[in-house]
Amino acid sequence: MLDKMGREIDYLRISITDRCNLRCIYCMPEDGIPDIQHTDILSYEEIVRIVRQAAELGIRHLRVTGGEPMARRGCLDLIRMLHAVPGIETISMTTNGLLLDGRVREACDAGLTAVNLSLDALDPELYRRMTRGGDVTKVMRVLRDAAACGLSVKINAVPVRGLNEQELPGLAELARNSGVSVRFIELMPLGCGADLQPVPTEEIRERMEACFGTMQEDTKRRGYGPAYYLRPEGFKGSIGFISPLSHEFCGQCNRVRLTSDGQLKLCLNHSAGVDLRTLLRGGVEDAQLKEVLRTAIERKPERHGFHESVADRENRRMNEIGG
Ligand code: SAM
Ligand code: SF4
Numbered sequence: 001m002l003d004k005m006g007r008e009i010d011y012l013r014i015s016i017t018d019r020c021n022l023r024c025i026y027c028m029p030e031d032g033i034p035d036i037q038h039t040d041i042l043s044y045e046e047i048v049r050i051v052r053q054a055a056e057l058g059i060r061h062l063r064v065t066g067g068e069p070m071a072r073r074g075c076l077d078l079i080r081m082l083h084a085v086p087g088i089e090t091i092s093m094t095t096n097g098l099l100l101d102g103r104v105r106e107a108c109d110a111g112l113t114a115v116n117l118s119l120d121a122l123d124p125e126l127y128r129r130m131t132r133g134g135d136v137t138k139v140m141r142v143l144r145d146a147a148a149c150g151l152s153v154k155i156n157a158v159p160v161r162g163l164n165e166q167e168l169p170g171l172a173e174l175a176r177n178s179g180v181s182v183r184f185i186e187l188m189p190l191g192c193g194a195d196l197q198p199v200p201t202e203e204i205r206e207r208m209e210a211c212f213g214t215m216q217e218d219t220k221r222r223g224y225g226p227a228y229y230l231r232p233e234g235f236k237g238s239i240g241f242i243s244p245l246s247h248e249f250c251g252q253c254n255r256v257r258l259t260s261d262g263q264l265k266l267c268l269n270h271s272a273g274v275d276l277r278t279l280l281r282g283g284v285e286d287a288q289l290k291e292v293l294r295t296a297i298e299r300k301p302e303r304h305g306f307h308e309s310v311a312d313r314e315n316r317r318m319n320e321i322g323g
Contacts, residue, residue: 001058003300011061011255012054014047016078018260020068022096023132024120026158026193030132042262044078046280048085050258053290055087057297062091063116067260070099076110083111092116094156097142098134104145114152117143120160121167130164147178154240155182159204161197168204169211175237183227183240201243208232208239215239256297264293266300 003009023030042050051062062082069075070093082091092114093107100107100115107115119139121127127136146153157164157171168184175182187198209215212232220229220238229238250267257265262277274296279289 001294001297004298005251005300007251007253007300008058009254009256009297009300010058011063012051012059013063013065013255013257014051015065015067015258015260016047016069016075017041017067017072019071020066020096021071021098022068022134024096024118025130025132025163026160026187026196027191029192036261040277041260042258042277042280044074044081046262046277047078047258048081049280049286050264050276050289050293051082051085051088053286053293055085056290057294060087060089062088063094064091065094068096068099069093070095070103076103076107076112079107079110079112090114092152094118096131096134097139100142100146101138104142104149104151108149108151112151114154115142115146116154116156117146118156118158119143119171120157121164122170123167126164126167130160143174143180147180153178153180155180156185157182158185158187159199160187161199163196165199168207172208172212172239175239176232176235178236180237181227181229181240182237183242185242201241205230205241253300256300264296266296 001009018033018036020028022028023032051059064075064079064082066072079091079093082088090113091111093112094116095118097115097117097119117139119127119136120130122136124136127134127139143153143155155171155174157168159165159168172182174180184201184204186201187193187196208230212235215230215232218229218231218238227240227242229240231238253267258276259265259273262275262280263273264276265273274292276289276292279292284292
């Protein structure tokens with residue numbers, strides 16, 4: 001469906017938990033987050049009910065995220081349930097990959113079509129330090145298995161000044177011999193990310209050109225998001241850049257978000273949303289639910305406004321929003 005700015009909204013990101021098996025330094029505090037009551041989180045049946053109505057309004061692409069989606073029990077059962085919703089064309093997952101180790105085939109069979117693996121360093125020690133405990137060899141196994149199963153695979157890396165800058169060419173190399181896209185995401189000043197320094201996209205692009213030579217623009221559509229892609233000579237895959245700060249992409253925004261506690265969130269940097277959980281638990285009918293979704297999506301904010309003062313600026317961390 002179209003919002004009031006004429007943007008086609010066909011993509012829903014669903015966060016199914018705030019919890020995570022890792023504590024990445026730009027995302028989660030070291031000592032974790034307060035536990036949300038299990039009953040405060042939408043059940044899988046409630047999520048599917050929302051998705052059914054959203055699909056009737058034109059949502060075609062889903063992303064399951066978190067926290068760490070695989071840290072919630074039965075995540076692959078949810079994928080199976082979402083796969084059965086009429087109108088849904090693709091289901092992807094954003095994951096740190098660790099809990100997918102050994103389960104990639106099962107995920108494909110459940111209906112997963114794509115996976116975005118978060119990977120900020122190949123060096124095992126630095127990876128462990130940035131994630132506060134992760135084992136990069138598991139992520140590499142999941143990467144191999146996902147490609148072997150025919151999943152569309154993207155790698156998401158967040159460059160952080162003074163931390164993983166030296167890792168960036170090595171990460172980009174993962175796109176050389178396979179169709180994997182490696183995307184560099186500009187660090188956003190949300191939650192724990194506000195205390196660290198981003199590396200601007202232009203600078204990363206220049207470094208990539210210094211390592212790999214001139215890069216051709218790659219216009220093949222690789223997903224439903226705001227990345228732009230460049231392909232160095234001799235590479236099978238591409239290098240992507242997502243720069244919410246230096247290249248605002250609000251004009252092409254196609255997405256809304258559902259938080260694990262059932263808030264429909266209309267923009268990354270705005271806290272205003274609709275409390276779908278209260279509606280669902282208050283006995284809302286499907287037709288009413290669809291109308292609430294339609295009205296909310298229509299009034300999606302024009303822009304994220306990271307550089308401006310935003311009256312309802314988002315205070316939640318990325319693990320609560322889902323990235
Ligand atoms: N746990 C899963 C993962 O790491 O892929 C899914 C949730 S995580 C919040 C989604 C994405 O958000 C990850 O790729 C992570 O690197 C990114 N992220 C977290 N905090 C961020 C920040 N402050 N700025 C930019 N990206 C961030
Ligand atoms: Fe967990 Fe993902 Fe946040 Fe890392 S980025 S702490 S893996 S939710």
